[in-house]
Amino acid sequence: xxxxxxxxxxxxDPAHPTNAWRLQGGVEFVFPPNSxxxxxxxxxxxxxxxxxxxxxxxxxxKYNVPGGVALYGPYQxxxxxxxxxxxxxxxxAPQAPPSPDAGFVPxxxxxxxxxxxxxxxxxxxxxxxxxxxxxxxxxxxxHYGNEPLNxxxxxxxxxxxxxxxxxxxxxxxxxxxxRGGLAGVTLSFSVTASGPGPLQLLQAGRxxxxxxGNAAARSAFNELITKYPKSEYVPEAMFYTxxxxxxxxxxxxxxxxxxxxxxKYPKSPRVPTAMxxxxxxxxxxKKNSEAKKLYxxxxxxxxxxxxxxxxxxxxxxxx
Numbered sequence: 001x002x003x004x005x006x007x008x009x010x011x012x013d014p015a016h017p018t019n020a021w022r023l024q025g026g027v028e029f030v031f032p033p034n035s036x037x038x039x040x041x042x043x044x045x046x047x048x049x050x051x052x053x054x055x056x057x058x059x060x061x062k063y064n065v066p067g068g069v070a071l072y073g074p075y076q077x078x079x080x081x082x083x084x085x086x087x088x089x090x091x092x093a094p095q096a097p098p099s100p101d102a103g104f105v106p107x108x109x110x111x112x113x114x115x116x117x118x119x120x121x122x123x124x125x126x127x128x129x130x131x132x133x134x135x136x137x138x139x140x141x142x143h144y145g146n147e148p149l150n151x152x153x154x155x156x157x158x159x160x161x162x163x164x165x166x167x168x169x170x171x172x173x174x175x176x177x178x179r180g181g182l183a184g185v186t187l188s189f190s191v192t193a194s195g196p197g198p199l200q201l202l203q204a205g206r207x208x209x210x211x212x213g214n215a216a217a218r219s220a221f222n223e224l225i226t227k228y229p230k231s232e233y234v235p236e237a238m239f240y241t242x243x244x245x246x247x248x249x250x251x252x253x254x255x256x257x258x259x260x261x262x263x264k265y266p267k268s269p270r271v272p273t274a275m276x277x278x279x280x281x282x283x284x285x286k287k288n289s290e291a292k293k294l295y296x297x298x299x300x301x302x303x304x305x306x307x308x309x310x311x312x313x314x315x316x317x318x319x
Contacts, residue, residue, distance in 0.1 A: 001045070001088070003037040004141045011035040012091070019091035019105050025112075026084035029075035042159045046073040059158075063133065069159035083116035111145040114306075120236050120270055122153040122203075137162045139210060146306075149206050149240065198224050198231040205240060214244040235261055235268035242274065251281050272298055272307040279311065288318060 003009050011021040011031040023029040029045055037043055044065065048055040056071055065071075079086070089107040096102060115121055115136060125134045133156035143150045154162055205220030221237035221244075228234070242257035258274040265271065279294035295311035302308050 001037065001043050002141050003039055003041050006039050008039065009037045011037065013093070016091070016094060016105075019094070021088065021090045021110075022107070023075060023086065024089060025087045026079045027075040027077040027086065029072070031072065035072070041069075043070045043072060044159050045075055046071055047075060047078075049074045063156055063158040065159045081117060083114075083121075085112070085114045087112045113145045115148075115151070116269075119232055120148040120239070122148070122151060125153040149209065149243075152203070198228040198233045201227075202233045202236055202240075205237065209240055209244055209247075212247075214247050217241075217244045235265040235270050238265075239268075239270040239274060242277070246277070246281075251285075255281055272302040272305045275301075276307040276310060279314070283314070283318075292318060 012033065012035065013019040017033060020031045020033065020035070022031065023045060027045075046056075046059060048059075050056055050071055050073070052074070059065065059071070060067070088110040090110050092106045092108050094102075095104045095106070117123055117125070122136065125136050134153055135156040136151050137154045137157070138145070139150050139152055139162070152162075201220050201224040205217045205224070208214075208217035208220060218241050221241045224231065224237045225234055238257055238261040242254045242261070245251070245254035245257060255278055258278045261268065261274050262271055262278075275294055275298050279291045279298070282288075282294065283291035292315065295315050298305070298311040299308045299315075
């Protein structure tokens with residue numbers, strides 16, 4: 001965790017110090033009393049406690065964690081390599097009498113990540129790294145946590161700024177065949193490999209999009225779609241192409257790209273988000289009947305998605 005603000009953040013409610021911030025989801029952890037993070041400071045929450053023998057020292061040595069970075073733990077549970085949820089929540093003021101829930105402490109979501117080991121999330125952190133410690137790393141700390149565009153697979157750098165990004169090495173799909181020949185005769189062998197071409201283009205486009213280079217981003221995504229039409233990253237490239245158009249307020253082009261993605265790749269994990277963004281654009285354009293239908297379709301097709309909950313809120317507000 002990194003404090004991106006210019007002030008110290010208390011990890012508890014100063015008016016009710018026993019009510020502390022917590023992690024929830026795939027792992028559970030309640031920060032101890034009087035914990036705080038100074039401006040620009042990192043802290044790390046681990047699966048072991050500060051007094052668990054040699055584990056803290058071994059952890060610091062393995063990941064080159066600076067001595068000034070505080071280690072908290074142990075958390076309960078275990079995060080899955082295949083995908084999981086991590087949420088940071090802070091306590092709100094307890095409910096006061098005469099509320100029937102007097103004494104109840106509601107929690108406010110501060111940030112949330114629902115990661116995966118496959119597109120649209122960077123897959124490089126999921127094995128096949130030749131023994132190198134690779135992790136998912138947030139590119140811009142102040143951007144929304146649950147946006148795959150803002151994460152990259154990179155060399156593990158616990159408690160410090162990000163290391164270099166990691167791109168998967170090519171995988172051999174066909175080995176060279178045995179051949180024989182006379183001495184002095186030149187023989188040719190061939191090998192077939194796949195990747196990481198489309199992944200590199202996707203990352204290049206994502207980097208440009210984060211910098212505001214919308215035209216350059218679209219160029220990289222278009223090259224991916226053209227050169228690798230059967231790649232698993234094509235739906236991602238289409239989604240981010242729409243995002244680039246939307247950033248330029250070219251909503252007609254963005255809508256067309258979202259619509260194409262929804263029609264061509266109905267099982268893509270990006271579809272509910274594309275549908276929701278289309279509905280928002282329709283609602284902003286005062287096309288409420290079309291927007292309502294799209295919100296209803298999201299709830300029907302993806303009832304457990306974040307977009308379904310957001311769509312339901314929109315429908316409630318449109319009544």
